[in-house]
Amino acid sequence: MIKLCGVKKCFDGKPVIEDLDLTVMSGGICGIAGSNGAGKSTLLRLMTGVYKQDAGTIVADGEPVWENPTVKARFAYVPDEVFFEPGVNIKSLIKTNKLLYPAFDAEKCEAYAKEFELDIKKSVSSFSKGMKRQVALISALCRQPDYCFFDETFDGLDPVMRRRFKNLIIDNVISRGASAILTSHSLREFEDVCDRLAIIHKGKIVYENAADEIKSSVFKVQAAYGDIRDRAFDGLEILDIKTDGKVYELTVKGNKDDITEILKKTTPVLLDVSALSLEEFFIYELGSLGYGEKSSEKDTI
Numbered sequence: 001m002i003k004l005c006g007v008k009k010c011f012d013g014k015p016v017i018e019d020l021d022l023t024v025m026s027g028g029i030c031g032i033a034g035s036n037g038a039g040k041s042t043l044l045r046l047m048t049g050v051y052k053q054d055a056g057t058i059v060a061d062g063e064p065v066w067e068n069p070t071v072k073a074r075f076a077y078v079p080d081e082v083f084f085e086p087g088v089n090i091k092s093l094i095k096t097n098k099l100l101y102p103a104f105d106a107e108k109c110e111a112y113a114k115e116f117e118l119d120i121k122k123s124v125s126s127f128s129k130g131m132k133r134q135v136a137l138i139s140a141l142c143r144q145p146d147y148c149f150f151d152e153t154f155d156g157l158d159p160v161m162r163r164r165f166k167n168l169i170i171d172n173v174i175s176r177g178a179s180a181i182l183t184s185h186s187l188r189e190f191e192d193v194c195d196r197l198a199i200i201h202k203g204k205i206v207y208e209n210a211a212d213e214i215k216s217s218v219f220k221v222q223a224a225y226g227d228i229r230d231r232a233f234d235g236l237e238i239l240d241i242k243t244d245g246k247v248y249e250l251t252v253k254g255n256k257d258d259i260t261e262i263l264k265k266t267t268p269v270l271l272d273v274s275a276l277s278l279e280e281f282f283i284y285e286l287g288s289l290g291y292g293e294k295s296s297e298k299d300t301i
Helices: 040-047 090-100 106-115 129-142 159-176 211-217 256-264 278-287
Strands: 002-011 014-024 029-034 055-060 075-078 147-150 179-184 196-201 204-210 218-224 237-244 247-253 270-275
Touching (some): 002 040, 106 129, 129 159, 196 278, 204 278, 218 278
Parallel strands (some): 029 179
Antiparallel strands (some): 002 055, 196 204
C-alpha cells in the first residue's frame, strides 16, 4: 500500500501539489485522471521518489519513499516522455536491466519483443513514438516490480496496441499480485482496466472511489414527453438537469431500478436510463468544480 498524507510540492514558490491525501491499495490497478495542469506527472514523480515533497509524508508499505533504495527497487516507472540513449537497443537494455534488477525476466522481455515485432538489435532511438512506448512498458513489466507507475500510459499507441498493453498490464497485476498506477487525461483509457479511480484537480484529489461504484450509482437519463411543461422528479437525487423542449437530460445518483420506477410515474413517451462512462463522470465531476473549455493550461510539470 502506498499512502500520501498532507503532501505539498512547490516550484518557484507556486504550489503544484497542495495538502494531497491518497491511498493506493496493493494488488490492483488505480487510475489517476485530471485536468490539464492538475499535477498528475508531479504526483507520480513524488510517489516514485523522483521529487521530494516539501511537506507531508509518502510511504510504501510503511517505509518512506524518498532516498530509500530498498523501496525504490520494488518500483518501475515509465514517464510521460520516454527517452533512450542513441545506439541503445533492446538487447543492451536487457543486459542493463539484468544488472540493475535481479528479478528482471530477460526471456520474457525477448518473448514480448518478438510478440510485438520489435527488432532487439535495432537502435530504439530510431523507433516511432509508439514503439518506444512499447519498449518502455515491456522493460518495466519485466522487472517484475511490486508497483508499476505509468504516466500517460498509452500515449502514442494505436487502438490495437492500447488494448494489447491493457491486457498485458492486467495479466501482470493479477498473476503476481502487483499494483499498477496509471495516469491519463482521458478516462476512456481506464475503462475495463482500473478497479479504482482518483481525480486530481489543481493539485488536490477531488474524488477517489472504486470504479464499479461509479457505474452502479450514477446514471444518465433521457426522458421525452408528449408536451412541454415543467416536470417534478420527486424522490430522485438529481446531480444535473438539462431540458430541451419535451426532452429532459438528467444525471442522477441512486439505484437504477428505483430511478427507473420513479421516472415511469412521470409518464414519459421515451425513457432511457444508463450508467455513466468514466469519461462522462470525469466531465461531470470537473464541471461541478468550474473547470470548462476556457482552460488552456498544459500539464507540463
